[in-house]
Amino acid sequence: MTDQTPTNDSAPAETQSVPQPAARQVGYAVIGLGELTLEELLPAWAVGKRSRLAAVVSDDHDKALRAARAYGLTEADAYSYDTFEELQSRPDVQAVYIVLPNSLHREYTERAARIGKHVLCEKPLAGSVEDAGAMVAACRDAGVKLMTAYRCQYTPLHWRARDLVQGGDLGSVKLIHSVNVQVEPAGGWRLKRELAGGGSLLDVGLYCLNTIRFLLGTEPTSLWAQTHSTPGDPRFGEVEESVTWVMTFPGGVTAQCSCSYGAAHTRTLDVYGSEGRLQLDPAFDYTNLNLRVHTPEAITEHRLKETDQFALEIDHFSACIQEGREPFTPGEEGLQDQRLMDAIYRSARTGQPVTLDPVPGTDAFRGPLPARTPDARD
Amino acid sequence: MTDQTPTNDSAPAETQSVPQPAARQVGYAVIGLGELTLEELLPAWAVGKRSRLAAVVSDDHDKALRAARAYGLTEADAYSYDTFEELQSRPDVQAVYIVLPNSLHREYTERAARIGKHVLCEKPLAGSVEDAGAMVAACRDAGVKLMTAYRCQYTPLHWRARDLVQGGDLGSVKLIHSVNVQVEPAGGWRLKRELAGGGSLLDVGLYCLNTIRFLLGTEPTSLWAQTHSTPGDPRFGEVEESVTWVMTFPGGVTAQCSCSYGAAHTRTLDVYGSEGRLQLDPAFDYTNLNLRVHTPEAITEHRLKETDQFALEIDHFSACIQEGREPFTPGEEGLQDQRLMDAIYRSARTGQPVTLDPVPGTDAFRGPLPARTPDARD
Amino acid sequence: MTDQTPTNDSAPAETQSVPQPAARQVGYAVIGLGELTLEELLPAWAVGKRSRLAAVVSDDHDKALRAARAYGLTEADAYSYDTFEELQSRPDVQAVYIVLPNSLHREYTERAARIGKHVLCEKPLAGSVEDAGAMVAACRDAGVKLMTAYRCQYTPLHWRARDLVQGGDLGSVKLIHSVNVQVEPAGGWRLKRELAGGGSLLDVGLYCLNTIRFLLGTEPTSLWAQTHSTPGDPRFGEVEESVTWVMTFPGGVTAQCSCSYGAAHTRTLDVYGSEGRLQLDPAFDYTNLNLRVHTPEAITEHRLKETDQFALEIDHFSACIQEGREPFTPGEEGLQDQRLMDAIYRSARTGQPVTLDPVPGTDAFRGPLPARTPDARD
């Protein structure tokens, strides 16, 4: 059967299909072997077209060995946090992907920069504004690239949404609502302030914040927020359960966002314009993203070929390394979100609206627009 | 064909089908012949089972005559605003339905109360808290019933939603989002402060406010709000275009709402609980309401037989009149919404959160729960 | 709230809203007070714009009186089958609507024609080809109009579907599938051959047959069919439970249809073309019809304002009476379906394909296209 789900473009089949020779692909060391790495990232490298897994770094040596062997690596490719710097002598490892608790991002970024490796870092960029700023500086000083791993800025569906919003298909944009909630089980590092740096805002609320900024291309001028944790719920002794916040963007566009660690998995984003509504539901899941545009005449569901989102994101960074470009979501983009999350927490503490410094222009903290190739933007 | 869309209950078909004899039904005079009356209410009386149209009141005599004749009334049944009081001598007219600009609700309620007619009043109850309070007092003093025409508290689907929320089907409720927006064309009375008393909040935002209160059964303890009108849009010189507000309810449930006169028709309400999400989309339309519950295992769309919503609402008031009961949404219920909308505007003016007086109990401003009959709650 | 669900056209609100004066509307006597009449037709007259209920005919006098009173008629407006002919002296009753078991359609059509009343007859037109032919002849000879009550040829959604199919929006039409099934409870007249004339084909399968013919505008050239009744199910001793049949239309379009009295309520119709798929699901319900077009790029759900389907159908007949036009679905249209159902049963009996006489042209058995007014086609 020829599956005729439409491709996203009309590139030659060959281009779409066959990855670069493995030897020419950018080699990565992945740091951290948690669920995200095991379930999503290791398979993503396996289907990436410009990227390959070259080493694994973990303090659980058995786990590292199992992962290495499962994906065709050898014992020599399994490193510990102590031996991490030995990667310096591996020219086939050009980059690292940091998948550690937030508060460790800074340390490993700095260590990677010191040994000359480019850094792709999981979101949030860090556990604090200060750390995020230091990471940007460290990579700049070392002459390596730093990219914040915002996969939702690299999928065809989110780009289609951005095109519709910025292209006027909804008329004049008036309001946005976005929700990102999930049930965080007790016991994980995300509930410990020292490791996570904060609660649901840093982990899931960040999607609402970041994707709205991506869709509009502009920066908020003021915001108001409040947090809530269910009294007596032992999970939320150190970090907040829920955050609700309101942001105002240039032109008066108002965005209402909610995130929580206490509500059943839902991830949505709606944009309300004078001529139509754009609905992403789910908006941030790994698969089965759904984009609909509602007008008075019709509800139109856009059909786009889905590709592994992590592979798209990693391949973008590889393309930037191979071609000497800045990533579309560099460290500065992640840093700006840290500043905004800081302001959200500040408003919640004081109960007062926070006015933000105006940021002129569009995509102020982003790199050049990625090329629009059939499967990805790299 | 026997259409087997499920009925909402297992009552005898006869009960469902045949209205009361017309002579025994409650007779209404409708005051105001705008679009809502012509498109929705006149047909609603035609299919109501306890209610019939008995008179029309308008200052456009030709229009009144046409409406009267179209629905089987005579020239004698067409009244003007001047001759309104002549209805006092019509024992077959027990009630009036006021469908006038908001700021006229008080005058006609008081006039109706004076001639001993029960009053069903379109929402919002009035253009101001003061007027709403006066209406409640006038009807109480005159010994006539006053009901706020909140149709969304009388449909099977909204009751199913309330049962799910209050019955624990979603686990512990954490967050709510609700949006009610439409494009209001230039020129109508809704854009004139003197007639409307306010902008999109009073007309469409009220749905979010009122339905959330209905679903939870409790009252908000604090809120924060802001308004926005597009600079240079001539429609919004007197009343606001958009309002976004955040309400906190007992137990920490946070609701984020948006309403607007500047965005394309959308009406949604989502409730996020620890075990699932309830989605009403559309939430407030006259037909084709849709209720879905999302859990990690499934998305379940509830199928309920739709009945004319206005007929359900009017028949509820008729049942209250016939049986000497209080309406489920009496004047007090409408008055409470006016107080809350007043607080929303106050917060928007000051930029400060507003703390509300605590209201203990559930359904504090509502009458006894309506009986659950097959098609309606009357 | 102004409900901004789009209207189907841009006619003046006045035109859409106010019915003709009751005295000028066409008066109907409804014959038969079963569930369809009580639940759907009586309310339909109440909201019709050119049609009013003027008399009820039933052999259950109490029921007739209750129905008459409920809809504003008097005792004098309730007739029995014996006194039916007295309607001759009622000039305010111009038409009858026959809602009786299929095998009685002929008798009452002939009796109505004899007293000069136009006849709107529920589908199927009759219990046999012979009866249907006699009905057409009787009305022609008496100079009264005969219309088959095919509501699915009068709704905006079915016309939109026809426009899409005939307008080439799907490319070249290749295949059609349609299903109409429901669970028929034991005990009703539909399971008695003498009254129904056949089983699920005549009652629900007819929708597939008739709507496909309406969408294409052409007539099938051959067909193959089989029937099935679950052994031992006492409901299906006299009439068949299920029919599956395949029809070929000019150009090779093949339609596969299934109907049943044994499967849970489903009514769908799908058209598969070289460039897209049109999906009606539900296709034949009284409300909440849904029309989607799937192409490789998008799934588009058409939003059309729903109006009471029975009111549209009845108003069309009234318009034809008032303006001296032929109905779009005259008796001849119903007769052609009877011939085709006869051929379906014949194929099922013999196991052989049946070749049908070619019928050139389009809409060969239909009257002039109805005018496209905002709410209806009358």
Next chain:
Amino acid sequence: MTDQTPTNDSAPAETQSVPQPAARQVGYAVIGLGELTLEELLPAWAVGKRSRLAAVVSDDHDKALRAARAYGLTEADAYSYDTFEELQSRPDVQAVYIVLPNSLHREYTERAARIGKHVLCEKPLAGSVEDAGAMVAACRDAGVKLMTAYRCQYTPLHWRARDLVQGGDLGSVKLIHSVNVQVEPAGGWRLKRELAGGGSLLDVGLYCLNTIRFLLGTEPTSLWAQTHSTPGDPRFGEVEESVTWVMTFPGGVTAQCSCSYGAAHTRTLDVYGSEGRLQLDPAFDYTNLNLRVHTPEAITEHRLKETDQFALEIDHFSACIQEGREPFTPGEEGLQDQRLMDAIYRSARTGQPVTLDPVPGTDAFRGPLPARTPDARD
């Protein structure tokens, strides 16, 4: 973000995540480097947990080299059709996956069997009943396993559907409709009789046939069919464009199927029972499969974690090889479909229904039920 889309079971995360060591996985040589191989199968091996790519076979040496290098193989792993037999000396290659035009399946199955390799063969098993029978015999005689690559018998969603159908959730099954159509472009081997052995039936219609048999577990007892090719369409000079057929299963269940090479991509399957309808739409796509159950009370969309369908299928064969089990869809299962497709063509040629030999029992041509592990059935 922890993506909480539900897993399909509660197995330890470790089990789900980490593949077997690459050295212990079953090694495959893929034969044929068309679109299916490049787009779907090569990535599938990369994410499989028991399977790895070990060699590629193609007569296009450049293409073979590119594919080998892209997936971490060397020049030595690229074979041609002439050097295929050299794989005999590769103990790390235990199996082949044949992805060639249908009429070549027999030759390569026989050649693989002769060199002692297990055979996973794309569907249809062959271009004719005779070839399919010979393949079963060749593998049996050589003591190697033969599996027909029916991916829709290995996904969680299709198994959920089977459980619902066979578990009585729909009540008594009455009717089935299934459609599988796509636009086949001119020029490919699928339109050449010598290579394909037939038209749309063999390629896409087979999905309807095979999945219905899988869901019911039983074999049809009779069928009727017709084919159609648009006159003048040059694509359909050798093979048929469309096939419509009707099958009767034990108990009277009737299935109506359509397939075509001339209609826009649609793949659906609906089962109609006395208590509900099961809807698969899309039913056979590679991703985003959707399963809904409609009852009078609700429409329930089942949410199941999607896993790469080809990886599930390949891993099942690997598990069978590793554990010495018969595949669930052995050659015999594919052979039975060939016999049925032969009967469909025969009926279409003669215009007569075809009676089939009764096959007692359930899953008569299938191997033991696969174990239900979290992600797959292997």
